Amino acid sequence: xxxxxxxxxxxxxxxxxxxxxxxxxxxxxxxxxxxxxxxxxxxxxxxxxxxxxxxxxxxxxxxxxxxxxxxxxxxxxxxxxxxxxxxxxxxxxxxxxxxxxxxxxxxxxxxxxxxxxxxxxxxxxxxxxxxxxxxxxxxxxxxxxxxxxxxxxxxxxxxxxxxxxxxxxxxxxxxxxxxxxxxxxxxxxxxxxxxxxxxxxxxxxxxxxxxxxxxxxxxxxxxxxxxxxxxxxxxxxxxxxxxxxxxxxxxxxxxxxxxxxxxxxxxxxxxxxxxxxxxxxxxxxxxxxxxxxxxxxxxxxxxxxxxxxxxxxxxxxxxxxxxxxxxxxxxxxxxxxxxxxxxxxxxxxxxxxxxxxxxxxxxxxxxxxxxxxxxxxxxxx
Amino acid sequence: xxxxxxxxxxxxxxxxxxxxxxxxxxxxxxxxxxxxxxxxxxxxxxxxxxxxxxxxxxxxxxxxxxxxxxxxxxxxxxxxxxxxxxxxxxxxxxxxxxxxxxxxxxxxxxxxxxxxxxxxxxxxxxxxxxxxxxxxxxxxxxxxxxxxxxxxxxxxxxxxxxxxxxxxxxxxxxxxxxxxxxxxxxxxxxxxxxxxxxxxxxxxxxxxxxxxxxxxxxxxxxxxxxxxxxxxxxxxxxxxxxxxxxxxxxxxxxxxxxxxxxxxxxxxxxxxxxxxxxxxxxxxxxxxxxxxxxxxxxxxxxxxxxxxxxxxxxxxxxxxxxxxxxxxxxxxxxxxxxxxxxxxxxxxxxxxxxxxxxxxxxxxxxxxxxxxxxxxxxxxxxxxxxxxxxxxxxxxxxxxxxxxxxxxxxxx
Amino acid sequence: xxxxxxxxxxxxxxxxxxxxxxxxxxxxxxxxxxxxxxxxxxxxxxxxxxxxxxxxxxxxxxxxxxxxxxxxxxxxxxxxxxxxxxxxxxxxxxxxxxxxxxxxxxxxxxxxxxxxxxxxxxxxxxxxxxxxxxxxxxxxxxxxxxxxxxxxxxxxxxxxxxxxxxxxxx
Numbered sequence: 034x035x036x037x038x039x040x041x042x043x044x045x046x047x048x049x050x051x052x053x054x055x056x057x058x059x060x061x062x063x064x065x066x067x068x069x070x071x072x073x074x075x076x077x078x079x080x081x082x083x084x085x086x087x088x089x090x091x092x093x094x095x096x097x098x099x100x101x102x103x104x105x106x107x108x109x110x111x112x113x114x115x116x117x118x119x120x121x122x123x124x125x126x127x128x129x130x131x132x133x134x135x136x137x138x139x140x141x142x143x144x145x146x147x148x149x150x151x152x153x154x155x156x157x158x159x160x161x162x163x164x165x166x167x168x169x170x171x172x173x174x175x176x177x178x179x180x181x182x183x184x185x186x187x188x189x190x191x192x193x194x195x196x197x198x199x200x201x202x203x204x205x206x207x208x209x210x211x212x213x214x215x216x217x218x219x220x221x222x223x224x225x226x227x228x229x230x231x232x233x234x235x236x237x238x239x240x241x242x243x244x245x246x247x248x249x250x251x252x253x254x255x256x257x258x259x260x261x262x263x264x265x266x267x268x269x270x271x272x273x274x275x276x277x278x279x280x281x282x283x284x285x286x287x288x289x290x291x292x293x294x295x296x297x298x299x300x301x302x303x304x305x306x307x308x309x310x311x312x313x314x315x316x317x318x319x320x321x322x323x324x325x326x327x328x329x330x331x332x333x334x335x336x337x338x339x340x341x342x343x344x345x346x347x348x349x350x351x352x353x354x355x356x357x358x359x360x361x362x363x364x365x366x367x368x369x370x371x372x373x374x375x376x377x378x379x380x381x382x383x384x385x386x387x388x389x390x391x392x393x394x395x396x397x398x399x400x401x402x403x404x405x406x407x408x409x410x411x412x413x414x
Numbered sequence: 415x416x417x418x419x420x421x422x423x424x425x426x427x428x429x430x431x432x433x434x435x436x437x438x439x440x441x442x443x444x445x446x447x448x449x450x451x452x453x454x455x456x457x458x459x460x461x462x463x464x465x466x467x468x469x470x471x472x473x474x475x476x477x478x479x480x481x482x483x484x485x486x487x488x489x490x491x492x493x494x495x496x497x498x499x500x501x502x503x504x505x506x507x508x509x510x511x512x513x514x515x516x517x518x519x520x521x522x523x524x525x526x527x528x529x530x531x532x533x534x535x536x537x538x539x540x541x542x543x544x545x546x547x548x549x550x551x552x553x554x555x556x557x558x559x560x561x562x563x564x565x566x567x568x569x570x571x572x573x574x575x576x577x578x579x580x581x582x583x584x585x586x587x588x589x590x591x592x593x594x595x596x597x598x599x600x601x602x603x604x605x606x607x608x609x610x611x612x613x614x615x616x617x618x619x620x621x622x623x624x625x626x627x628x629x630x631x632x633x634x635x636x637x638x639x640x641x642x643x644x645x646x647x648x649x650x651x652x653x654x655x656x657x658x659x660x661x662x663x664x665x666x667x668x669x670x671x672x673x674x675x676x677x678x679x680x681x682x683x684x685x686x687x688x689x690x691x692x693x694x695x696x697x698x699x700x701x702x703x704x705x706x707x708x709x710x711x712x713x714x715x716x717x718x719x720x721x722x723x724x725x726x727x728x729x730x731x732x733x734x735x736x737x738x739x740x741x742x743x744x745x746x747x748x749x750x751x752x753x754x755x756x757x758x759x760x761x762x763x764x765x766x767x768x769x770x771x772x773x774x775x776x777x778x779x780x781x782x783x784x785x786x787x788x789x790x791x792x793x794x795x796x797x798x799x800x801x802x803x804x805x806x807x808x809x810x811x812x813x814x815x816x817x818x819x820x821x822x823x824x825x826x
Numbered sequence: 827x828x829x830x831x832x833x834x835x836x837x838x839x840x841x842x843x844x845x846x847x848x849x850x851x852x853x854x855x856x857x858x859x860x861x862x863x864x865x866x867x868x869x870x871x872x873x874x875x876x877x878x879x880x881x882x883x884x885x886x887x888x889x890x891x892x893x894x895x896x897x898x899x900x901x902x903x904x905x906x907x908x909x910x911x912x913x914x915x916x917x918x919x920x921x922x923x924x925x926x927x928x929x930x931x932x933x934x935x936x937x938x939x940x941x942x943x944x945x946x947x948x949x950x951x952x953x954x955x956x957x958x959x960x961x962x963x964x965x966x967x968x969x970x971x972x973x974x975x976x977x978x979x980x981x982x983x984x985x986x987x988x989x990x991x992x993x994x995x996x
Contacts, residue, residue, distance in 0.1 A: 034516075035514070055855050057887070094810065094811050096496070097814055100671055101888055104893045106890035107671070109702070111503050112815075113492060114495040115475070123492060123510070126510040130416070130510050146850060146853065155473060155844070156475045157479075160840050267516075271478070271491040272487055273481065274479050278487070288488060399475075400475065404478050433836045434836055555984025556985045557985065557990075558929075576945065628913065630912075682861075683882060684882040684951070685953055687954075688909060688952070690910070
């Protein structure tokens with residue numbers, strides 16, 4: 034990369050079911066929080082990139098209304114209409130280009146405003162799928178889950194183990210939405226059934242939340258903090274549409290991870306990365322993610338989870354913060370993953386800190402059945 | 415900073431109802447046209463940036479469905495959405511993708527297909543821009559009569575009406591000048607085979623005969639709601655010099671936002687903008703873009719402009735804010751013919767947004783048209799002089815994401 | 827190029843009507859309520875930013891310039907200046923619908939009436955309020971005109987308590 038770019042500040046909201054706060058106030062708090070955490074003021078920021086979607090915010094050009102709150106008054110501002118990790122990626126590109134030095138990235142969704150599962154129907158092809166009327170993000174994920182589980186003989190118990198791990202992890206994370214320290218496989222498998230095999234506790238909750246990060250080029254990063262978190266690699270990829278791609282694996286994540294690893298010089302992720310924060314909107318997705326990230330062979334995700342290798346005290350901790358199953362403020366989810374890995378590297382993940390974290394991987398996704406994916410590799414000094 | 419150039423452009427015909435293609439085919443047409451113009455194969459594209467108004471045309475996140483038509487699977491795709499200036503910001507995102515060094519060849523595409531919705535998105539979706547939060551205010555007993563005057567003009571016209579009145583009061587411009595601009599844009603569009611409202615020989619009198627919508631706008635002033643898509647291929651210097659006879663260099667860019675100026679923002683809070691024609695965002699974007707481009711005197715150094723003007727008053731207002739005319743004199747320059755094809759500062763030779771408005775695509779088309787002029791490929795509406803530097807402009811929201819891009823025939 | 831569609835005839839259209847159900851739940855602060863309550867008492871309330879000193883009417887809670895909360899409430903005058911105006915075309919039956927209703931049919935406006943929308947800067951405020959101007963012919967409206975608030979006869983703590991503005995009589 035032409036320049037080195039680091040994360041120098043961050044903040045996230047307390048993700049919850051129906052935040053008693055306007056979106057403007059929620060965004061204002063995280064933006065102010067991130068600036069404060071970095072120790073800089075709004076004047077120092079060169080560019081602001083936000084992430085939110087009109088159909089989840091329920092209004093056209095939705096970012097108009099949060100523009101002042103995020104601190105974009107008289108700033109070079111743009112908006113990415115998908116997961117916040119893509120906003121971080123765009124901000125990274127802006128700094129790498131040399132045109133800007135310091136960027137503020139913000140992402141938010143209040144799922145309580147418009148039910149995201151209902152409007153997911155609008156992203157489906159209007160010519161064929163939508164005519165049937167039975168596809169939304171949950172039913173499509175159920176198809177994907179069955180395909181994957183049948184192909185590799187994965188049991189519902191093995192999938193539920195992911196939920197148990199993440200929901201218990203979330204209990205140590207004060208910012209998480211759904212925290213269940215005493216959850217068990219039985220509790221997960223007796224939760225409300227949506228579309229077989231997807232249940233209430235094997236899918237992410239609908240959260241209200243926001244997150245903001247401050248990114249800076251090397252010179253500025255060193256002035257701002259003694260503890261910058263360097264972005265060592267990034268990779269992004271979009272898969273084909275739902276009907277036209279492999280649903281039983283996450284091809285686009287594999288490609289995105291490969292690009293990110295190459296950029297960061299990672300040849301053996303299992304050995305070289307200390308902690309992973311992935312966006313698993315459904316429990317079975319986390320198993321598919323292990324495989325796509327190259328942490329195990331195809332179909333062997335179940336082995337990793339059964340042997341406890343991805344627990345907080347395992348060989349490769351995945352989602353010590355609770356992941357998306359712990360809190361899913363949709364557009365903010367990927368950005369929260371980046372913030373959580375940055376916290377781990379800085380040693381600030383109080384209550385769920387993994388020891389000796391030097392390198393971490395953060396993952397964001399968007400689209401039905403994780404159609405597009407983005408991977409960040411972060412490293413400490 | 416890595417130099418980035420536009421090496422190919424593609425558009426589809428824009429019209430009121432493109433019922434011969436579906437959304438995916440339409441965007442595919444634009445992208446393939448651009449790839450052919452650039453002589454770049456689909457396997458050589460490293461990244462895509464896309465955008466349109468979310469939900470217009472009845473599909474949300476359409477690039478996830480139509481990605482297959484443009485060769486996107488397996489590649490990074492970034493969706494940008496910033497209201498009216500979406501196309502401009504999509505192109506700027508493609509610039510940053512290449513300038514960052516992460517990618518060598520990027521395709522920027524933006525589109526809109528209003529006719530797929532029962533009511534054209536231009537009224538329903540845009541009415542939502544102002545009305546969406548007004549519905550909230552009904553709970554607080556907002557006066558219906560008051561809602562009326564906004565709805566009657568359509569939300570975007572409502573915002574632009576006030577802008578026009580402020581500009582007219584400030585500069586001395588009169589409604590006759592708006593007629594002149596609208597007529598010029600429709601005449602120019604007649605020489606642009608991709609434009610929507612083509613009216614060869616249109617005169618200000620023709621426009622003046624149309625009914626009033628809301629003073630100072632007549633029906634003849636208002637942009638249409640078009641279906642259409644446009645795309646560009648951007649490349650790093652090495653590729654551009656090798657593969658393109660006349661690459662168009664992006665020398666400067668910015669997209670500043672002023673305070674949001676919606677008639678009724680969320681919670682109906684007021685805004686501190688007392689003069690809607692001030693448009694500080696435009697001024698700041700222009701200052702930054704010219705500085706990056708090394709342009710010290712735009713009036714002398716810019717050869718032509720493509721201004722985002724769904725309403726004719728905006729052509730004059732933004733031209734002044736971009737420094738192309740002195741404060742309050744754009745309408746006088748118009749009278750003298752300076753904005754015509756043979757004038758000192760030709761504006762919107764393609765007809766601009768006033769003649770063709772597929773919202774997502776329209777701001778991208780402004781950059782695309784400047785590129786065509788520099789490349790010498792604008793066919794019937796090619797300006798008869800050498801174009802060294804051009805400025806393209808996009809306007810979003812009410813005062814927001816004003817994307818200004820300065821293009822030139824050399825990177826320095 | 828083989829990928830570009832050759833034929834340009836009308837293609838098959840597929841119709842659909844998708845009501846996905848559910849509703850939108852707006853979230854807003856109490857400021858609008860406070861403003862409406864103030865109107866009941868014939869008071870126009872604005873919020874003051876302790877950073878830049880600007881007073882915004884109707885009140886808002888975040889100042890973009892200073893990036894801070896602007897919670898302080900102040901009352902501004904009910905006399906102000908017209909800073910901008912827009913005149914609608916004469917209303918005709920069947921011309922436009924607001925929320926599914928025809929305004930002329932339901933008696934909201936008269937046939938041929940032209941509604942004047944104005945931006946008014948009330949004295950003491952640093953922002954414009956969007957409202958209707960009554961009591962003057964459209965031709966006689968000018969920028970800089972001094973106006974006074976017209977209050978509803980029976981205020982109910984709703985936004986329509988500030989019905990309109992009318993020219994200030996000396």
